[in-house]
Amino acid sequence: MRIACLYVPLFPLAARLRSEPDLLNEAVAIVEGNGNNAHVVAATRRARKKGIRPGLSLAQARSIVPKLIARGRDGECERTAQEALLEVAETFSPRVEDAGEGVVFADIAGMERHYENEEALAKAAIHAAVGVGLPAWCGIAASKLAARVAAELTPSPQIVEAGKESDFLAPLPLMRLSPEMEAAITLQRWGLTSVGDFARLPESEVASRLGESGRDLHYAARGIDPRPLIPRATPPEFREGMEVEWPLVALDPFLFIANAALDRLAKRLETAGFACTRLEVTLMLDPDGFHSRAIELPAPTRDVKTMLTLIRLDLEKTPPGAPVVGFAIVAHPDRPRRAQLSLFGPAALSPEKLATAIARLASILGDDRIGMATTVDGHLPDRFAIADYGPPPPPDARRKPPKSRGLLAVRVFRPPIPVEVITRTANGETQIAAIQSDGDISGEVRLSSGPWNIESRWWSESPAAREYWDAELMRGGIYRLYREEGDGGWFIDARYD
């Protein structure tokens, strides 16, 4: 088995810089703890050059670099950065183990067919990790331990040949095996400095003096790592988010950082070959509480502008009501729609562009204002429903359109316009004589025809019984009118046009 380890050095800092890339060239320290207990856990190169080291208290660090930018450890940033690292590893292997804290193992057995050698694979993995904003190192070995140690060494990548694990580890300092504090002190007292020195000791003697943990450490020093790779189940969603330094009360600053998060999310979705079909936004409120919302997208998309517009419109419609101190955006993935274009038939629409256009229009006009119209069974006119628009593929060859039916269409009025109608009876026949309304649909009627009775849903609690008429005004315009049989009100519901 060959195992690749992706390792992100100074992971808390790398995760933070992924969310705030502007801080990359500043003197920044990531601190853990509050008040007097706050201490530095990682610092940027610029801060390290000035003497900032992990373990310093924040007060000490500030005394060295007064303009030091301090950021607390952000669990949300680290969680999403770890997810992004896992997804990078998943593009190389389906068997990926999450070791946490910026470490990921991947089983790369069988991948040699796709890459010239293991070094090329490792370089591709590093490049992919940099693509999602994480400066990763890579090591490849036959065991997780050796791969992990190789990944922590520079220059990266480091490749350990199969069966040469003990030789690879031997010259390294013993601290590379991360022994327990007590065992480390004992080994130091024994005068052992390198892994090879320790590996040469008899196993039974080490076990009798250091116990079970000492035996495991001895195994590790000899390059033996019996721990199998435990692949993780693929999560059904993609998540990005961060905690902000101060409570946000305005929408624009929030959208600014949400845009960056969506950008990262879109890149991760693209890496995995997915598009987003549903967004879940969770806002952490000040002083406590959460505000969650779900936004359905009309079609799978990776367009950041569309997703940001949808979030903005949703927040404008229902503001959270309290300052926001953090957020998490979860994208539910779906396969993007693909279509085969025709050489000879009419051009097909690009599903990706169509989905984006519909999503943007739906966000501006409303979900019920755009889509595919469908007819609904019934007896009354103007029955329709709106469905998701997904046109079938065009035919393979162009054809001539059939002759037009030449039918007169009607322009429906929604809602129907209430009017007053004057009728007259001549020769035993009732005719509409005139129409009066508040708008411009008024005047004497030249000719009319009707009534055409329609009775609908007579079995239900809301039956409709109407008599329909057609009427042509003297001043022009042919209208369709109806009268409700119950209260006798007249309405114009369409114009022949």
Place this chain on the structure above:
Amino acid sequence: MSAITASVDYQFELLAPAAPRAKPALVPDPLPLPIGQRESVRLLRASLDAAIAAKVMNATELIRAVAKQSRDDVTPTMLEPLDALLGGGLRRGKMTEITGRRSCGRFSIAMAALASSTSIGEAAAFIDLGDHFDPQIAESCGVDLRRLLWVRPHTMKQAVMAVEMLTATGFQLVVLDAAGHPIKGRRVHDAAWVRLARSAERHGAAMLISAPYPLTGTASEAVVNTWPIRARWIGQHPRVLAATLINVSLQKHRHIRPGHEAVLSFRAAESARDDNG
């Protein structure tokens, strides 16, 4: 402060040099032949079988053919008098405007265009500013509803934006119906129509603007004005609306002399009353 540089060793001409005078000749040079009729091409075609030679085309001929095809590429409305008036139908990559007041057949023409486009498998969009579209009527007119995107904007500005977005998406026919008079929402700036016309040209979409009065100005390829002639009623007891006659007049066209007129007849669909049974 001074800088050392090489001296200018030539003299600028103050006047443009005189145009070379043509040499006198008793026999002028022959005019250049069209590339397709050159001797080498003619000989090549003569050496080929007639069936194959008819299909051989050089690059210049191909460019001309493509340009001609794009000029002639139209979406017919399949209303013969109107298509004849417009030189075949709605030109692709161009904006056509139809104007007219109430019951002038604008909506029926839009439905006919949508039916023609969707029936051959094209994707069409209908921007319905007044929310007047009736899917049942459209279906009876022959519109394939599966291929039609129905958009109901609230204002003219949103409608224009939707037209531009959907044209860029690749819809082959985009119809904007600006409803009745007065137009819902404020008028958009004239530059918006120029922008739409350019968008249609860039993406090769046929664009039809239906409005109660001219909106597009110089941006449109053709403007057709419609007005009702009369409605035809048949029978006495009961009397039934049978058809309407519409006069269409070409007000403007970039390639056809305006002023031509034609008459369209639309038969009344059996709508509400026949649903009764």
